[in-house]
Amino acid sequence: MWVLAQAIALLFWSSVAVWASETTSASRHGTNIFAPASTPAKSITNLSVFVLVTTGIIFVVVFALIFYSVFKFRARAKDAGREPAQVYGSTQIELAWTIIPILIVVVLFLATARVIHAIQDAPEPAGAVDVTVIGHQYWWEFRYPKLGIVTANELHIPVSDPGHPTPTFLQLLSADTDHSFWVPELAGKTDLIPNHPNRMWMDPQRTGVFLGQCAQYCGIQHAKMLLRVSVDGPEDFAAWVRAQQKPAVEDAGAIAGRRVFEGNACMNCHRVDGTSADGHFGPDLTHLMSRATIAAGAAENTHDNLRLWIQNPSAIKPGSLMPAMKLSDADLDAVVSYMETLN
Amino acid sequence: MASDAITVPVGQTEARPWVDELHQWLTTVDHKRLGILYIVSSLLFLAVGGVEALIIRIQLMHSHNNFVSPEVFNQMFTMHGTTMIFFVAMPVLFGFANYLVPLMIGARDMAFPRLNAFSFWLSFLGGLLLYFSFVGGSGLYGAGSAPDVGWWSYAPLGARAFSPGHSSDYWTLALLVSGFGSIGTAINIIATILCLRCPGMKLSRMPLLVWMNLVMAGMVLLAITPLSAAQIMLLIDRYLGGHFFDTQAGGSAVLWMHFFWIFGHPEVYILIIPCFAFMSEIIPVFSRKPIFGYPVMVAATVCIAFVSMSVWAHHMFTIGMNSYANSFFTITTMVVGIPTGIKIFNWIGTMWGGRIQFKTAMLFSIGFLFQFLIAGLTGIMLAASPFDWQLSLSYFVVAHFHYVIVGGILFALFGAFYYWYPKMTGRMLSESLGKWHFWLFLIGFHMTFDVMHIPGILGMPRRIYTYEPGRGWDTLNLIVSIGAFIQAIAILVFLANLIISYFKGVRAGNDPWDAWTLEWSMSSPPPAYNFATVPTVESRRPLWDLKHPEDPDSRYE
Numbered sequence: 001m002w003v004l005a006q007a008i009a010l011l012f013w014s015s016v017a018v019w020a021s022e023t024t025s026a027s028r029h030g031t032n033i034f035a036p037a038s039t040p041a042k043s044i045t046n047l048s049v050f051v052l053v054t055t056g057i058i059f060v061v062v063f064a065l066i067f068y069s070v071f072k073f074r075a076r077a078k079d080a081g082r083e084p085a086q087v088y089g090s091t092q093i094e095l096a097w098t099i100i101p102i103l104i105v106v107v108l109f110l111a112t113a114r115v116i117h118a119i120q121d122a123p124e125p126a127g128a129v130d131v132t133v134i135g136h137q138y139w140w141e142f143r144y145p146k147l148g149i150v151t152a153n154e155l156h157i158p159v160s161d162p163g164h165p166t167p168t169f170l171q172l173l174s175a176d177t178d179h180s181f182w183v184p185e186l187a188g189k190t191d192l193i194p195n196h197p198n199r200m201w202m203d204p205q206r207t208g209v210f211l212g213q214c215a216q217y218c219g220i221q222h223a224k225m226l227l228r229v230s231v232d233g234p235e236d237f238a239a240w241v242r243a244q245q246k247p248a249v250e251d252a253g254a255i256a257g258r259r260v261f262e263g264n265a266c267m268n269c270h271r272v273d274g275t276s277a278d279g280h281f282g283p284d285l286t287h288l289m290s291r292a293t294i295a296a297g298a299a300e301n302t303h304d305n306l307r308l309w310i311q312n313p314s315a316i317k318p319g320s321l322m323p324a325m326k327l328s329d330a331d332l333d334a335v336v337s338y339m340e341t342l343n
Numbered sequence: 344m345a346s347d348a349i350t351v352p353v354g355q356t357e358a359r360p361w362v363d364e365l366h367q368w369l370t371t372v373d374h375k376r377l378g379i380l381y382i383v384s385s386l387l388f389l390a391v392g393g394v395e396a397l398i399i400r401i402q403l404m405h406s407h408n409n410f411v412s413p414e415v416f417n418q419m420f421t422m423h424g425t426t427m428i429f430f431v432a433m434p435v436l437f438g439f440a441n442y443l444v445p446l447m448i449g450a451r452d453m454a455f456p457r458l459n460a461f462s463f464w465l466s467f468l469g470g471l472l473l474y475f476s477f478v479g480g481s482g483l484y485g486a487g488s489a490p491d492v493g494w495w496s497y498a499p500l501g502a503r504a505f506s507p508g509h510s511s512d513y514w515t516l517a518l519l520v521s522g523f524g525s526i527g528t529a530i531n532i533i534a535t536i537l538c539l540r541c542p543g544m545k546l547s548r549m550p551l552l553v554w555m556n557l558v559m560a561g562m563v564l565l566a567i568t569p570l571s572a573a574q575i576m577l578l579i580d581r582y583l584g585g586h587f588f589d590t591q592a593g594g595s596a597v598l599w600m601h602f603f604w605i606f607g608h609p610e611v612y613i614l615i616i617p618c619f620a621f622m623s624e625i626i627p628v629f630s631r632k633p634i635f636g637y638p639v640m641v642a643a644t645v646c647i648a649f650v651s652m653s654v655w656a657h658h659m660f661t662i663g664m665n666s667y668a669n670s671f672f673t674i675t676t677m678v679v680g681i682p683t684g685i686k687i688f689n690w691i692g693t694m695w696g697g698r699i700q701f702k703t704a705m706l707f708s709i710g711f712l713f714q715f716l717i718a719g720l721t722g723i724m725l726a727a728s729p730f731d732w733q734l735s736l737s738y739f740v741v742a743h744f745h746y747v748i749v750g751g752i753l754f755a756l757f758g759a760f761y762y763w764y765p766k767m768t769g770r771m772l773s774e775s776l777g778k779w780h781f782w783l784f785l786i787g788f789h790m791t792f793d794v795m796h797i798p799g800i801l802g803m804p805r806r807i808y809t810y811e812p813g814r815g816w817d818t819l820n821l822i823v824s825i826g827a828f829i830q831a832i833a834i835l836v837f838l839a840n841l842i843i844s845y846f847k848g849v850r851a852g853n854d855p856w857d858a859w860t861l862e863w864s865m866s867s868p869p870p871a872y873n874f875a876t877v878p879t880v881e882s883r884r885p886l887w888d889l890k891h892p893e894d895p896d897s898r899y900e
Contacts, residue, residue, distance in 0.1 A: 031802025055720040075698040089636035120666040188732020194590035198663035215736040223807035
C-alpha cells in the first residue's frame with residue numbers, strides 16, 4: 001500500500017514540476033537551467049537530459065524490483081511459523097549487477113568528459129569580448145579592458161551570431177570573499193575566489209535581459225547580490241559602449257549635489273569619471289542612470305529608491321557595506337539630483 | 344552457544360536516590376550506558392537543529408519575508424548544518440555502535456572503557472561549546488552571536504577580516520574538541536572489533552553491522568584528522584598571524600576547500616555506512632532470510648570506503664579546476680555508485696523469496712531503500728560535472744543531500760530505533776504510534792525534499808535569506824515549508840513514543856523479533872557485564888543455529 005502512495009506522490013510532484021517550469025518559461029527570461037540561450041548552457045542541458053534519462057531508466061527498473069519484492073514476498077497468514085528457504089547468495093547474479101552498472105558508468109563518463117572538454121578548453125576567438133568580473137561584498141564590478149569601460153551589476157554583452165560568433169569571455173576575480181557567477185540560461189556557474197583567477201565564457205544567441213545571482217555564500221547580504229545580463233543586438237551594444245566610454249555628464253544645475261558628494265565620504269568609495277571622485281570600494285557611478293537597478297539589483301533605479309538608499313542603505317539591504325551618511329534633507333535631495341544627471 | 348541470560352535478582356534493582364543514579368550516569372564507563380548517553384544527547388541536539396530548520400523554512404515561505412533578519416538567518420543555517428552533522432548524526436551513530444558492537448561480537452565492553460567515556464564527554468561538551476556562542480560569541484554588533492559563516496566556513500569568510508569577534512572561534516573549537524572525541528571513539532571501535540571478539544567470531548563471521556562500523560571507524564581516522572588539522576591552521580591564522588588561508592597575504596582559499604572536503608565527503612560515508620549496517624541487520628530479520636551475498640556486501644563496503652576517499656573535489660566543480668581534474672573527480676564519483684548499487688541489489692535479493700513482516704522498523708527500511716535509490720541517482724547527476732555547474736550551490740543540491748541524510752540516514756536510524764529500543768529499554772515501542780510516525784514523516788519528507796529539487800532547477804541558490812517575487816519560487820517554497828512542519832509533527836510523535844513506551848510499552852523479552860545475532864541472546868536490557876559466560880559462535884547467525892539445530896548455518900560455511 002505504501003508503495004502505491006509513493007507512486008501517487010511521484011506523479012503529483014512531477015506534475016508540479018511541469019507546472020512550475022511552464023509558469024516560469026512563460027514570464028520573461030527566468031532562470032530555468034532547461035531553457036538555455038547560449039552554447040555552454042545548451043551543451044550542459046543536452047548532457048543533463050541524457051543523464052536524466054539514463055538515471056530515470058535505472059530508477060524505474062530498481063523501483064520496480066523493490067516494489068515487486070515488497071509486494072510479492074510479503075508475509076501471509078498461511079506461512080505463519082514457517083521460515084522461507086534460506087538463500088545465501090549467488091555469484092552469477094552478483095556479477096551481473098556489478099558489470100551492468102560498470103558499463104553504465106563508462107558511458108556516462110565518456111559523455112560527460114566530452115562536454116567538460118568542449119566547454120572548458122574552448123579557445124578564445126579573435127572577435128571575443130573580454131570582461132573582468134570582480135566580486136565584492138555584495139555587488140559585481142565589470143571592467144572591459146579593451147573598451148575602457150567600468151560598470152556594475154548589469155553586464156552588457158553582444159548577441160552572438162553562430163555564423164559570426166562574438167562570445168564573451170569573463171575573467172573572474174574577487175576583492176574579498178568567495179562569490180559565484182551564475183546566470184543559469186547562459187552558462188553554468190563559476191566561483192570568484194580571491195587569489196585564484198577563473199575563466200568562463202558564453203555566446204548568447206538571443207537578446208534580452210537574463211537574470212542570475214551570486215551562488216556562493218559571501219556574507220550577510222549574499223541573497224541580494226543579484227545579477228542582470230543584458231544581451232544586446234550589435235547596434236545596441238555598440239551604442240551602449242559609446243555611451244559608457246564618455247566621461248560623466250557635467251550638469252551645472254546639479255553642482256550643489258556634486259559638492260555634497262565630493263565634500264562627504266561618498267567619493268572615497270565611488271568613482272565618477274571626469275571628476276575628483278575616484279574611489280574603488282563601491283560601484284562606479286559615472287553612468288548610474290543607465291542602469292535599471294541599484295544596490296546590486298535589490299531595488300529599481302527610481303528617484304524614491306535612490307533617495308532611500310542614500311539616506312539609509314539598511315532599509316533596502318541590511319548589512320550592506322555602504323554606510324548611512326546622515327545627510328540633511330537638503331543635502332540628500334541635492335545628491336539625489338546630482339546622481340540623476342549621471343546618465 | 345553458552346550465553347544464557349542471567350536474570351538480575353529483584354533485590355538489586357530497587358530504586359536508588361536520583362542523585363546516585365545521576366552520578367552513576369555521569370561517571371559511567373559502561374559501553375551500553377555511554378551508547379544511550381550518545382543517543383539521548385543527539386536527540387536533544389536534533390530538537391534544537393530541527394527548530395533551526397523550521398525557522399529557516401518559515402523565513403523562506405514566501406518572497407521578501409521578514410520573519411528573521413539576514414544575520415539570524417545566516418546563523419540558523421550555519422548552526423543547523425553544524426549541529427545536524429557533528430552533534431546529531433555522528434553521535435547517534437557512535438551511540439548505536441557503542442551499544443551494539445560489543446554485544447554482537449560477544450565482548451563484555453569496549454576495548455578502552457575510560458577512553459570511551461572521555462570521547463563521549465568531549466563530543467557532548469563540544470556541542471555545548473558551540474551553543475554557548477549564542478551568549479558568549481561577541482559577534483559583529485557586540486551582542487552574543489552564533490557562527491554565521493556556513494558549516495564549511497569557507498576561507499576567507501572565516502578569516503578575522505570578515506568574521507570578527509569570536510563567533511567563528513566557537514565553531515572552530517567546538518569541531519576541534521568533538522573531533523578529538525570522534526577520533527577516540529574510532530580507535531576504540533577498531534581496537535574492540537579486532538581484539539575482543541568471542542571464540543569462533545572470525546572476521547568472516549562478524550555480523551555486517553560490526554564490519555561496517557569497523558570500516559566507518561577507519562574512515563573517521565582518515566577524515567577527521569585533516570579537519571582537525573585545518574581547524575588548528577585556521578586558529579593559527581586568526582590568532583598567531585598565520586597566512587594559510589589569508590588570501591590578502593598570499594594564502595589560499597582553495598587550500599581550505601580541499602582540507603574541508605577531504606573530510607567532508609568521506610564524512611557522508613561515515614554517516615551512511617552505519618546506516619547500511621542497520622539495513623543489513625533489519626532487512627534480513629524481517630524478510631526471514633540471511634543477508635544475500637555477505638562477502639560481496641563486505642567487499643562493497645570496503646570498496647566504497649576506498650573510493651570515497653578520492654571523490655572530495657566533486658564539491659568543488661565550480662571553483663575552476665582544469666578539465667582533467669574535473670574529469671577525474673567525475674569518474675571517481677560515478678564509480679562509487681557501483682558498490683552502492685550492489686548493496687541496494689543485495690538488500691532486494693535478501694527480500695526476494697522472503698516472508699516480509701511490515702513492522703515499523705521494516706517500513707522505515709523500505710523507505711530507506713526507495714529514497715536512497717533516488718538520492719544516489721541525483722548524486723550521479725551531480726557527479727556529471729557540467730550538470731553540477733548548474734546544480735551545485737542551488738536548492739537542487741540541498742534537496743539531494745537532505746535526501747541522503749534525511750531520506751537515507753534518518754530513515755535508517757528510525758528503523759534502528761524501532762528495532763533495538765526493546766533491547767536497550769526492555770520495552771517495545773508502540774507499533775501504532777510507530778505507523779503514525781512513519782506515514783506522517785514519509786508524507787512530510789516527500790513534500791519537502793521532492794519539491795525542493797525544483798527551485799534549484801529554476802535557479803534558486805542556497806543560503807539566501809530571501810528572494811525576489813516573480814521568479815516562480817514562491818509556491819514551491821511554501822509547499823516545502825509545509826512539509827517541514829509535517830515532519831516536525833512526526834518527530835514529536837516519535838519522541839512521544841520513546842517516552843510513553845519507556846513507561847508503558849509491552850515487555851520485550853530477550854528476543855522480540857526472532858533475530859539471529861548475539862545481542863538477542865541476553866536479557867533486555869542486558870546486564871552490566873553483558874555475557875555471564877563468553878559465548879562461542881560457529882556461524883554468522885549464532886541464534887539461528889541455536890533455534891534450528893536441524894539445519895544450522897554452520898553447515899554451509
